[in-house]
Amino acid sequence: MPDKIIKMTRSSQDDNRPRPVMLAIAGDSASGKTTLTKGLVEAIGEDRCTSICVDDYHKYDRAERKELPFTPLHPDCNYMDILEQHLQLLALGRPILKPVYDHSTGTFTRPEYIEPKEFVIIEGLHPLSTKLTRACFDVRVFLDPPEEIRREWKVKRDTGKRGYTVEQVLAELERREPESEAFIRPQRRHADIVVRFAPITSRQDPPGTPLSAELMLRPTIQHPALANVLTDDHRTAMHLKIMRDQDGTPTDCLHVHGHASTEEAKQLEKVIWEELASNGGPPEKLGEINPGERSEPLALTQLILLYHMLMSEKERPGS
């Protein structure tokens, strides 16, 4: 019945609909995905940017999972085929009816209708898990904080917003560890950019110093020409270093130190922004962790992601 496919294609009015720029932000639970995403959405504007958390494709609700040997990190616990399908649809500019899992009750509720805007940010545990999900993105990011930092973040968030005890959170982390290792961390090697926020162990920075950022910029996509920008003038606060990835592939590594001054950071931001030939300066909201709490390493990380999103948009046919 190839005739039916032709009929469906011909009956579909939307072949020329614009296709969004798709950014993946993958990472384990409490690895900083939401904080990173928030600044990007604010910088682009909610009218032009859709952000979607894709951790609702569970096959089982909480009660059912109690009888099962795996956690939500396991692909077998999720409709990975539907996740792949929905990412493809969004990448083609089509709407989806996304399942909604209510974390407070552990049950499924009313699905959400989502139409992709010009830019789509997909954050979650599994967006880089399969060849097909990866193919849907223009830029792929993996958040890779040291485990002790992630544990700290998770305890803080889940005891605060989600009402668990410290012991419960730590037990859950332990229970999930084998599946984190098997299914979440392997996505790291499929990212164009690996982001690690961590303190610099060789320094004794005063409390309140933001974490430093270490960005592995893999040559799988074309990055801004930082090598021309990061001259000796910037060496104290940030530097770029060519190195070998875990598997031996050459890659670039950008370090932005937590003690970098706003002034130093802004100078670099300005240069990256100018490469985009955009009007005005870089968006003000970048780098905000909480209202009033700002991090230059976060701001520069977001700026580089923003650079890639805007560059991908320029490359769209008809742009």
Add this chain to the structure above:
Amino acid sequence: MPDKIIKMTRSSQDDNRPRPVMLAIAGDSASGKTTLTKGLVEAIGEDRCTSICVDDYHKYDRAERKELPFTPLHPDCNYMDILEQHLQLLALGRPILKPVYDHSTGTFTRPEYIEPKEFVIIEGLHPLSTKLTRACFDVRVFLDPPEEIRREWKVKRDTGKRGYTVEQVLAELERREPESEAFIRPQRRHADIVVRFAPITSRQDPPGTPLSAELMLRPTIQHPALANVLTDDHRTAMHLKIMRDQDGTPTDCLHVHGHASTEEAKQLEKVIWEELASNGGPPEKLGEINPGERSEPLALTQLILLYHMLMSEKERPGS
């Protein structure tokens, strides 16, 4: 970004997955869709046939609809684009996560994962509403009982199974009438087969006589060669008549009278079945309205639909 489409296509493993035969059964509420479908699923076998009611694509739940000027019959009350998308996916042999509307509470519940089997029967209010939905089907059926018969069926069902009073059901029918006229009945002209179960007004059949069936067999698909079968021998119980459709198009009309004997009907069934060159006789379960209550006109209607489903399957590439 045409590269992304190529990447997605290449990453998709399922291009050679078998595509199901798709049958649409459209019609207004309580027009007999479920009864017709049930016999077909039993004849083919649940292991080979998926039947799906697609009346759950509402945009609003019951409480929200109370504030709105339309009923669920109105396309604006439904995610028609998602319905189109899901029908396309099923037609391509792909799974869907179907929304589920709970009629007892009037709210949305956990979506259902559905993988199409070899045969897919889609019944509902809107499956022939748009050019794209229609393009997804191999065979399109519209159920068109006279309004007084449908009213009787709806009152019986909704006061019984659904717990409404007769007055409530009649008021609801009246409220829905303008939208039935505007959005449901126009689908009739897009069907390959229009089925009407009704008493023969010129006869005074004893109570308990099954309704007669009038099947408009439009030349949009190739029907079994009934003209060769329906010789004068069958004239009392059934006959075939060439006629003009409401819009003047020539079409065939098969009448199966409610007073046809099982023996007469079985003879015709056998001939249609032989045209399919299938082994054994036609499935026994055809024609069952309720356990123990049988209708030959229903059996023959189902047999003709079965004929088309099996014929479509034979035409599949690789079959």
